[in-house]
Amino acid sequence: MTETATTEAAILIVDDEISLRNTFSIFLKRAGYATVIAVGSFEEAVKEVSSRMFDLIICDIVLETHSGIELLRRFRQLGVTCPVVIVTGYPEVETASEAVRLGAFDYLPKPVEKEALLKTTRLAIRQYRLEQGKREAELARERYRHFLEALFKSxxxxxxxxxxxxxxxxxxxxxxxxxxxxxxxxxxxxxxxxxxxxxxxxxxxxxxxxxxxxxxxxxxxxxxxxxxxxxxxxxxxxxxxxxxxxxxxxxxxxxxxMTPKKQKASQKRNHFHKMLGASPAMQKVYLLLENIGRVDTSVLITGPSGTGKELAVHALHQESPRRNRPLVMVDCTAMTDTLLESELFGHKKGAFTGAEENRMGRILQADGGTLFLDEIGDISMTMQLRLLRFLQEKTFYPVGSDKELQVDVRVIAATNVNLKDKVKAGSFREDLYFRLLIIDIHLPPLREREGDIPLLTEYFIGLFAKKLHKKITGISEQALVHLCRYEWPGNVRQLEHAIERACILCQGTTISSADLPDEMLGRSKIDRPQTIPEIGVTAEKSGNHPRLFTPTDEDKQTTEKILAALKKAGGNKAKASRILNIDRSTLYRKMRELHIDADMFG
Incomplete structure (x- = not known):
């Protein structure tokens, strides 16, 4: 223990002789003890120890009204633990043994010499500080032991x-x-x-x-x-x-x-952003979209045509930190290789015939946001290589430019074909396939979405009744049974078109079985009642009622050609338009006129 720590101690002197009190105080203060308090009576001593802590008490054995032994006893009753040195001129055995029993540290016989006083003071305070440190260490160890035991248990x-x-x-x-x-x-x-x-x-x-x-x-x-x-x-x-x-x-x-904690069953949702459905299959899709949307990585969306891949893309974008940045969508099957390359990467003026000005590609337009590549399974091997390099490096060269551009884009791709089969067939690059397959979301076909058809039907009836300005309020039970039994090769899109057609044909406030397409009723064209038009109804109206029409031979031939092209293209209208060598908008118009539903081709 340092000398400084010792001399900083507080000392109380109790003696009824003022000369001795003053002498002891002078000796101790000159020795460096800054706090020395001297009192002359029993009561004053009790008052002092009751108001502050001392490191040493020096007390005369004889006081005016009490003895030092009585004062020592009183100190112990008050819980005073510091050492007490007794000063006496007549030491006796009985007095000494009582003082020791009460915890007196030492005796100083009168007359008290200066060196004896200072030596005893140093030893008493040093021992007191050591005992204090020991007690504090024991308390700390005990507290630590209790802490460890509590920690060990909890x-x-x-x-x-x-x-x-x-x-x-x-x-x-x-x-x-x-x-x-x-x-x-x-x-x-x-x-x-x-x-x-x-x-x-x-x-x-x-x-x-x-x-x-x-x-x-x-x-x-x-x-x-x-x-x-x-x-x-x-x-x-x-x-x-x-x-x-x-x-x-x-x-x-x-x-x-490390077992993953089971997530609390989330409340059943009947919609998620623009997606509609309450089936267990769709609940899983919603959860995937919600979790994957927050992760800034490439996503591949798979599923048959008409299952809502674009809606899933919108949901992913809205769930991502990029929600306030652009969402740029590209239909990869609607363009030739040259046009798709220019559309994606942009081009420099004069890069090719017809490039009369610089063009910013869709990738650059999506910088900071999301780029959606629809039907990526149909692009050529050349475009696959260019896309792979872009996905790996996030850099590209516009057509006709030697300046490399870098972008921050999240890529979401979608396809209705089995890319694994295309990889095996050699028509799709395996490295691009695995680059896209970091995270995949499969959208289930409508036939696997138990209970969703009534919900979707109700939504589409409300949508088209408002659009067509009709007071249609529902669908008959029999008609709904037919819808629920149908396989829906064209999925939600086909259901949407079927309800739109039914709303056009409906003459009252309730859609009936007669308003549904024959294939949904399980009937062939031969079994079809004469009151139902062979192709459908036109958008033209006479008064408030749809007008039936009889198709001409030319209409029948056109219908057959379109149906054959759609069948060959698997329902993909962009492919079908290329097969027919006509513009896609022309194909859409003809299909509306002849009431051809491409969704039935899946």
Whole structure:
């Protein structure tokens, strides 16, 4: 203990002789003790120790009204723990033994010499400070022990300590719960080998033995373990147990349950952004879109035509941090290679015939936002290579330019074909396929969306009744049964078109079976009632009623050609227009006029 710490102590002098009080005070202050308080009576001494703490009390054995022994006894009643030095001119055995019993530190016989006073003061204060430090250390250790015990009991990780014979020294509550399915009666004192009932646990005990033998810690060893009928993933750390002297007393096992927590069942949703449906299949899709939308990586959306891939793209974009940036959509099948390359990457003026000015490509337009590449499975091998380089580097060259541009774009691709089959057939690059397949979302066909058809039907009836200015309020039970039994090769888009057609044909407030297409009623054209038009109805009206028409031979020939092209293109209108060598807008117009539904081709 330093001299400074000693001289900073507070000292109380109790003596009824003023000359002795002053002499002691002068000696002690000159020795460097800054706080020295001197009083002359029993009452004053009690008052002082009741108001502040002292490191030493020097008290005369004889006071005017009381003895020093009485004062010492009173100090102990008040809880005073500092040393007390008794000053006396007549030491007696009985007085000495009583003083010692009450905790007096020492005697100073009168006359008190200066050096004896200062030496006794130093020793008393030093010992008091040492005892204080010891008590504080013990209290700290006790608090730390209680803290460790509370931590050991409450921590969620399972903790087991074993000795060199693998006897369990200590285990917390979490460990008892973890292993209760294997060994309900496992307790402290049992051997760790008693849980050795599974191959995974055999490996665990082998690892403990290895750590006990080598003293080398094993960290983050992860195993799958079936406990209580469920598969748990445990991260296991095994460390040597130090007994505090550097010697090994055994090993400590810490087992952390890494099993993914089951998400609380989210409230059933009947829509998500622009997507509609309450079926279990769509609930999974909503959850995927919600989680994947937040992750800024490429996404591949698969599923048959008409399942709502564009709506899924909108949902992903809205769920992403890029929601306030552009969403640029590109139909990869609507353009030739040259046009698609220019459309995506842009071009420099004069790059090719017809390039009369610089053009910003769709990729650059989407900078900071999202780029959607629809029907990516139909692009050529040349374009696949260019896209692959762009996806890998996020850089590109506009057509006719030697200046490289860099963009920050999230790419979402979609296809209704099986890209894996195309890879096997050699018509789609495998490296591009895996680059796109970082995360994939499959949209289920309508026939797998149990219970969604009534919901979608109600929505489309409301939509088209308002659009056509009709007071249609619902659909008959029989008609709805037909819709629910139909296979829907064209999925939601086909249902939308069927309800639009039914709303056009409906003469009252309720859609009936007669307003539905024949294929949805399970009838052939031969069985079709004469009141139903062969092709459909035109958009022309006579008064408030749709006008039926009889198709001409030319209409029939055109219908057959369009149907054949659509069948060959699998319902893809962009492909069908190229097969027919006509503009896509012309194909759309002819299909509306002849009431041809491409969705039936899937």
């Amino acid at each position: 921590v969620s990780d399972s903790i087991i300590s074993v000795d060199h014979d693998m006897r369990i020294l200590k285990m917390n509550h979490a460990a008892s719960v973890l292993f209760c399915a294997l060994q309900p009666e496992l307790r402290e004192g049992d051997n760790l080998h008693s849980i050795n009932q599974k191959e995974e646990l055999t490996q665990l005990t082998d690892n403990v033995a290895k750590v006990l033998k080598t003293g080398i810690e094993l960290t983050d060893h992860r195993v799958e373990l079936f406990l209580g009928g469920t598969c748990k993933v445990l991260s296991i750390c095994i460390s040597p147990l130090d007994n505090g002297t550097g010697q090994s007393a055994g090993a400590v096992l810490v087992l952390r349950d």
